[in-house]
Amino acid sequence: MKMKTALISVVLGLLFWFGLNGRLETGVLISGIVVVAIAAAFHVKDAVFGDVKFSPRAFIAFIAWLVVFVGELIKSNIDVMLRVISPKVRINPAIVEVKTKLKTPLGRLALANSITLTPGTLTTDIKGDSLFIHWIDASSTDVEGATKAIVAKFEKQLEVVFG
Amino acid sequence: MEMTGAVLALIGSIIFFLSALGLIRMPDLYNRIQTGTKATTLGTIILSIGLCLIHPEWTGKLVILILFIVLTNPISSHVVARGAHYSGQEMTDKTVGDALTEEDKDKEGTP
Incomplete structure (x- = not known):
């Protein structure tokens, strides 16, 4: 449940990050992962996406x-x-x-x-x-x-x- | 490419204009929200796609803009409609039924 929320948050967050940056570079990717991971950690306990089914x-x-x-x-x-x-x-x-x-x-x-x-x-x-x-x-x-x-x-x- | 983008932006603007016209022509708050929500959502989408074609480097940001509009526009209109109903906003004379008021009356009737 929590894993699923974390995974979906990180993927969505990275998509937003690249949408806003508009370029694919290693530096952008690394800072993006750090920022997104911190943001995702804040709401993992709510398990917002826990009900989404993966299939x-x-x-x-x-x-x-x-x-x-x-x-x-x-x-x-x-x-x-x-x-x-x-x-x-x-x-x-x-x-x-x-x-x-x-x-x-x-x-x-x-x-x-x-x-x-x-x-x-x-x-x-x-x-x-x-x-x-x-x-x-x-x-x-x-x-x-x-x-x-x-x-x-x-x-x-x-x-x-x-x- | 730029031509297509300009035409799309124009179509989006026309949709915005019609939604503004709807705000004037509709008789009560609920019907005004109806024209306001739907037309501005599609208007923003078409306008943004047009801008994507004119300025390809803005595509990522515009896609995010579209996503936020599609997700939040219905929610805000829902909240406005709900608040209006509970503050006793009158519905137009043409209204044929109001299940929400009946439901609330049923609740008050049974202690």
């Missing part, structure tokens, strides 16, 4: 989630832009409740963020395993219908990665 299946699921996510992000922007420029503002908003099967905090964070960036939905609150979502064009206000329409497309992949 080929999780990796494929992550890529699949990324593809779905980018597609939905573009779709959501076209959707919102059409609403904004249409002469009569077409909205039918509601706050609906949906249920999630994800158990881990990191998984729920990823789900809530994905929902916020997809067409017409905005996560307003999380209580237990219910998410309350402001939906700009609510087609169904009951729990099952809303869950199917909003959560289902992301949950399948996130379940494999975060459990």
Whole structure:
């Protein structure tokens, strides 16, 4: 659990370090490893990434989630832009409740963020395993219908990665 | 290359403009957040990709910028929406349902 958090923190930290430096040199690499190791040591005890699963299946699921996510992000922007420029503002908003099967905090964070960036939905609150979502064009206000329409497309992949 | 980058930056700016227009046209706070969050996220991504093409040496920093925007933008809008709801911000007349208020009322009803 702690090893996993340390490993992921160091890899992410080094990627950031090289992104900010923009060049690959031995001196940069050594100072980067030292800085990243110190930074990672500070939050190893929280085991933030302890729930992430390492397996080929999780990796494929992550890529699949990324593809779905980018597609939905573009779709959501076209959707919102059409609403904004249409002469009569077409909205039918509601706050609906949906249920999630994800158990881990990191998984729920990823789900809530994905929902916020997809067409017409905005996560307003999380209580237990219910998410309350402001939906700009609510087609169904009951729990099952809303869950199917909003959560289902992301949950399948996130379940494999975060459990 | 620079031409493509400039066109992408222009598209990003147009998306920003439409999101600003949405802030004016939408009837209540929640719907304004909707246009604000989504459009600025994609706008920043496209604008940054355009800048990557114009200045290739900035790519690393711009990629990090995109990552931070994608991770933090939804969180901040979520917090604003949550705070607004609990401070009693009115929803527009067109609203068809509010499960969160009902849930809170249920909790108060059962001691």
